Amino acid sequence: MKIRTRFAPSPTGFMHVGNLRTALYEYLTSKHEGGDFVLRIEDTDQERYVEGATDIIYNTLKLAGLEHDEGPDVGGDYGPYVQSERLSLYKPYAEQLVKAGKAYYCFCTKERLEKLHEEGAIGYDRHCRDLSENEINDNLAKGVPYVIRQKLPLTGESTYHDLVYGDITIPNDELDDQILIKADGFPTYNFANVIDDHTMGITHVVRGCEYLSSTPKYNALYDAFGWDIPTYIHLPLIMGKSVDEEGKEVISKLSKRHGSTGFMDLVNEGYLPQAIINYIALLGWAPSTNQEIFTLDELIKAFDINGISKSPSVFDYTKLEWVNTEFIKAMSYEEFTSNAKPFYDKLGLTEDKYPLLAEILQPRISRFTQIEEKLLFLKEFGEFDTQLFEHKKSKSNKETSIAVLTDIIPSLENTDWNSEAISALLTEYATSKEIKNSVVMWPVRIGAAGVAVTPGGCSEVLILLGKEESINRLKTSLLRLTKE
RNA sequence: GGCCCGCUGGUCAAACGGCUAAGACACCACCCCUUCACGGUGGAGACACGGGUUCGAUUCCCGUGCGGGUCACCA
Numbered sequence: 001m002k003i004r005t006r007f008a009p010s011p012t013g014f015m016h017v018g019n020l021r022t023a024l025y026e027y028l029t030s031k032h033e034g035g036d037f038v039l040r041i042e043d044t045d046q047e048r049y050v051e052g053a054t055d056i057i058y059n060t061l062k063l064a065g066l067e068h069d070e071g072p073d074v075g076g077d078y079g080p081y082v083q084s085e086r087l088s089l090y091k092p093y094a095e096q097l098v099k100a101g102k103a104y105y106c107f108c109t110k111e112r113l114e115k116l117h118e119e120g121a122i123g124y125d126r127h128c129r130d131l132s133e134n135e136i137n138d139n140l141a142k143g144v145p146y147v148i149r150q151k152l153p154l155t156g157e158s159t160y161h162d163l164v165y166g167d168i169t170i171p172n173d174e175l176d177d178q179i180l181i182k183a184d185g186f187p188t189y190n191f192a193n194v195i196d197d198h199t200m201g202i203t204h205v206v207r208g209c210e211y212l213s214s215t216p217k218y219n220a221l222y223d224a225f226g227w228d229i230p231t232y233i234h235l236p237l238i239m240g241k242s243v244d245e246e247g248k249e250v251i252s253k254l255s256k257r258h259g260s261t262g263f264m265d266l267v268n269e270g271y272l273p274q275a276i277i278n279y280i281a282l283l284g285w286a287p288s289t290n291q292e293i294f295t296l297d298e299l300i301k302a303f304d305i306n307g308i309s310k311s312p313s314v315f316d317y318t319k320l321e322w323v324n325t326e327f328i329k330a331m332s333y334e335e336f337t338s339n340a341k342p343f344y345d346k347l348g349l350t351e352d353k354y355p356l357l358a359e360i361l362q363p364r365i366s367r368f369t370q371i372e373e374k375l376l377f378l379k380e381f382g383e384f385d386t387q388l389f390e391h392k393k394s395k396s397n398k399e400t401s402i403a404v405l406t407d408i409i410p411s412l413e414n415t416d417w418n419s420e421a422i423s424a425l426l427t428e429y430a431t432s433k434e435i436k437n438s439v440v441m442w443p444v445r446i447g448a449a450g451v452a453v454t455p456g457g458c459s460e461v462l463i464l465l466g467k468e469e470s471i472n473r474l475k476t477s478l479l480r481l482t483k484e
Numbered sequence: 485g486g487c488c489c490g491c492u493g494g495u496c497a498a499a500c501g502g503c504u505a506a507g508a509c510a511c512c513a514c515c516c517c518u519u520c521a522c523g524g525u526g527g528a529g530a531c532a533c534g535g536g537u538u539c540g541a542u543u544c545c546c547g548u549g550c551g552g553g554u555c556a557c558c559a
Binding site: 012042106122165168169173176178184186193208209211212213214237239251252283290306312313314319320321322325329360362365374391393426427436437441442452453456457458459460 | 500
């Protein structure tokens, strides 16, 4: 039988990386077996509707490369794929259960339930579970608002199997008579979820392990209808590290206070969608080999449910950063340049510099957003600290710098402005003076750039700046040194 | 609090009763060197604790501890 999984987010306007990872594992579970991946929007909560939220879901899946085979936007044989468009479908199913004695009308008011809660009761007291037929008809005739509740066993225990966690057993007295249809006629998530999964032919339910203890309720529903229970795959949670008021480091469920945990936030910070996917694939799952960098296709091939871990994992930006640099390093020149272009444009860099820029930037950045900061010295040249000319390892100091710059500026003015010529000029000068290359390179680079750290070495800095700007800056620097 | 789940270095994790307990990120040192990176070599660092079962437990069982999840007319 063909495997069918589904991603069923509710449109809240924010795609958390935890949700994305669930979507990824759902995608991988089906695609590894050549199955179908379905997108269903769960919008039964009218109060939580957020404008434009579904677009965020589409955009995220598209950017991440998790293409769905069926969904509201692409159609399919099991539509509609938005719960609010399926509303008429649910109530008859609930009525069917009422008729069969497996569900019942509950006329309790919210106030009564709240009071119950305040008195310390846990769950519903099943007040309406055994109303007489007369009472029910009476209430119905009077138009008393009602919900439909599922009738769950009071004693014994329920066991089911999960592919990750094994057999799970829950005492039945822990299970509440959950609401299937709300007073407004809408189905609850729990009910709609089961009806939809079944009617859409979902074979594998992949979801976070927060559902581990409520799954018996879902199973009771499948049983009540006489439907096959799907295969369950519950996923460990993703945690985040943060600092509490006392300055202590605490680990808790990943949320907004842990920084950018929304997929779009991460993308805006310069993480590549494929790097994010790669990284979160590794949070809670390990391949059978030591490979760590994967394309989506490689993930599909390598994915194996046996590799899913049971323990929660901590989201680590440092490792994500590393994955990102690996993706950047693996890029072709064209790929790198097209990603970098928006940042080049901001700095007014012309196309003739692109090859050199790629050469010096590609091994040095971990995110494209760092380009501006790395190249800022090209735009800004201020009163930097002349202490920068002092560098022990290069055997450079202010005196040697003055000597080198005095000799080298006139030579630079008369040379061709290309990497080979400049390098040759500087090394030949060093050789003739019997000093280390670094004694020459250091002051020239510092004098031109005005910052200690630059991507690329001395000649690259000069090329990027251009002849005129370089000479001007070197002259300025020399003047400042001699004045001291 | 009841119930459920988890616990290998700072982090992600391998091992599915049998070694001196892989690997990756981060960290440190050294090398390379025209700064910083890249790259290369090496280093430090872990089976939560206590009982069992067993010839032998990180691995199986039971407690304890710690962490997490869940107990809605939310999804």
